[in-house]
Amino acid sequence: MNKAQGARTPTRIAKTGPLRAAGAMSGTSLDGVDVAVIETDGRDIMSFGTSSYRSYSAEERRTIAAGFGKWSGPEVAAATQVVEAAHIDALGAYTDVDLIGFHGQTLAHAPRMQGTLQVGDGAALADHLGLPVVWDFRSADVHLGGEGAPLAPFFHHACARYAGLTGPVAFLNLGGVGNLTWVDPAIPLPEAEGALLAFDTGPANAPINDLMQARLGLPFDEGGKTASRGQVETGALELFLAEPYFARMPPKSLDRNDFDEMVALVTELSDADAAATLTAMCAAGVAEAMQHCPRLPDRVLVTGGGRHNPVLMKMLSVSLDCPVMPIEEIGLDGDMLEAQAFGYLAVRVARGLPTSCPGTTGVRAAVGGGTVSMPTEAISV
Ligand SMILES: Nc1ncnc2c1ncn2[C@@H]1O[C@H](COP(=O)(O)OP(=O)(O)OP(=O)(O)O)[C@@H](O)[C@H]1O
Numbered sequence: 001m002n003k004a005q006g007a008r009t010p011t012r013i014a015k016t017g018p019l020r021a022a023g024a025m026s027g028t029s030l031d032g033v034d035v036a037v038i039e040t041d042g043r044d045i046m047s048f049g050t051s052s053y054r055s056y057s058a059e060e061r062r063t064i065a066a067g068f069g070k071w072s073g074p075e076v077a078a079a080t081q082v083v084e085a086a087h088i089d090a091l092g093a094y095t096d097v098d099l100i101g102f103h104g105q106t107l108a109h110a111p112r113m114q115g116t117l118q119v120g121d122g123a124a125l126a127d128h129l130g131l132p133v134v135w136d137f138r139s140a141d142v143h144l145g146g147e148g149a150p151l152a153p154f155f156h157h158a159c160a161r162y163a164g165l166t167g168p169v170a171f172l173n174l175g176g177v178g179n180l181t182w183v184d185p186a187i188p189l190p191e192a193e194g195a196l197l198a199f200d201t202g203p204a205n206a207p208i209n210d211l212m213q214a215r216l217g218l219p220f221d222e223g224g225k226t227a228s229r230g231q232v233e234t235g236a237l238e239l240f241l242a243e244p245y246f247a248r249m250p251p252k253s254l255d256r257n258d259f260d261e262m263v264a265l266v267t268e269l270s271d272a273d274a275a276a277t278l279t280a281m282c283a284a285g286v287a288e289a290m291q292h293c294p295r296l297p298d299r300v301l302v303t304g305g306g307r308h309n310p311v312l313m314k315m316l317s318v319s320l321d322c323p324v325m326p327i328e329e330i331g332l333d334g335d336m337l338e339a340q341a342f343g344y345l346a347v348r349v350a351r352g353l354p355t356s357c358p359g360t361t362g363v364r365a366a367v368g369g370g371t372v373s374m375p376t377e378a379i380s381v
């Protein structure tokens with residue numbers, strides 16, 4: 001599925017051995033663009049490099065958010081422009097890497113219907129940056145019957161091996177949406193049956209952010225301060241858990257706004273009770289998700305912004321049957337894991353290795369997604 005475009009100046013991706021990739025991720029919570037360098041041969045992680053964060057301005061955030069849930073039209077075009085410009089800005093300093101892994105920004109995701117849409121043109125980025133860019137990671141998987149998400153699991157498998165873990169472990173990413181990867185690092189190939197099971201757990205920070213913005217004009221519930229003053233409304237929580245999504249067998253994935261009606265469940269509540277209830281919903285979705293794991297993991301390693309929320313972390317510790325801790329416990333950077341994941345996946349694509357398999361997205365067979373765009377005037381050597 002990989003397409004290499006235009007080829008004149010030397011690049012290093014055709015050489016054998018490890019490559020240095022800068023992965024760039026713009027997640028569903030729309031805070032900004034994370035960039036992180038990773039050195040890998042596409043299988044093992046050799047080392048992690050520098051990272052940086054380029055936040056979106058309020059205006060940029062509004063423009064991108066106006067494109068959420070849309071597949072085409074002026075809002076999508078405007079969001080695309082903002083995403084491309086922000087990535088050119090964020091990636092400009094990364095001149096010493098072999099390639100870029102560019103996720104883009106998901107605006108809409110309905111894998112069994114219209115498909116999945118990540119905006120930002122990787123070919124244009126390749127020309128601007130003068131580097132090969134791997135992008136459009138999700139469509140090939142969707143075309144082959146997969147969910148197109150989550151895609152970080154192959155990287156999680158490599159992380160578990162890098163950290164020297166031997167027993168089953170779960171990676172829990174709490175961004176706008178939550179996703180969980182159950183990994184058995186004792187099975188050395190991520191695409192081998194039984195090595196991975198992954199899926200989205202439910203909404204995570206997105207509804208909390210939306211509530212904080214609408215009611216208090218704040219981007220998120222810093223430190224869980226608002227939730228810590230409230231009581232969980234158990235009736236609303238029960239209605240939430242009655243959603244058929246939770247009983248559905250994985251693999252399964254979500255769009256950012258799939259649970260929008262949840263906000264209606266807390267409309268009548270005080271700010272603090274509403275925040276506490278939405279936070280409890282995130283934790284309860286994860287507790288439901290744990291029922292789908294093949295075996296109880298030794299521990300749940302939390303990554304993404306949600307691990308900075310002590311109220312959420314406490315709720316998870318109380319409701320899960322195994323220890324819950326931030327991923328920093330195994331020496332990884334929970335703020336950069338997704339950016340590192342797309343750097344890692346970019347190298348897998350460049351090396352012709354698969355990026356998803358039946359256990360991670362439900363795709364029919366292991367598949368390598370992603371398009372490779374070479375800068376115009378570039379040549380592979
Ligand atoms: N100190 C904090 N206290 C509470 N919540 C926080 C804190 N820091 C970050 N968050 C939450 O984490 C969110 C950002 O998480 P993250 O960067 O992992 O999301 P993302 O990568 O955009 O999302 P996704 O993984 O769904 O694509 C913020 O929008 C906020 O809700």
Ligand SMILES: CC(=O)N[C@H]1[C@@H]2OC[C@@H](O2)[C@@H](O)[C@@H]1O[C@H](C)C(=O)O
Nearest residue numbers: 028106109149150151152177179338
């Ligand atoms: C369609 C899409 O962009 N999905 C994201 C989103 O954000 C979290 C969750 O939903 C996850 O499924 C995925 O991102 C991570 C990085 C992934 O693909 O592994």
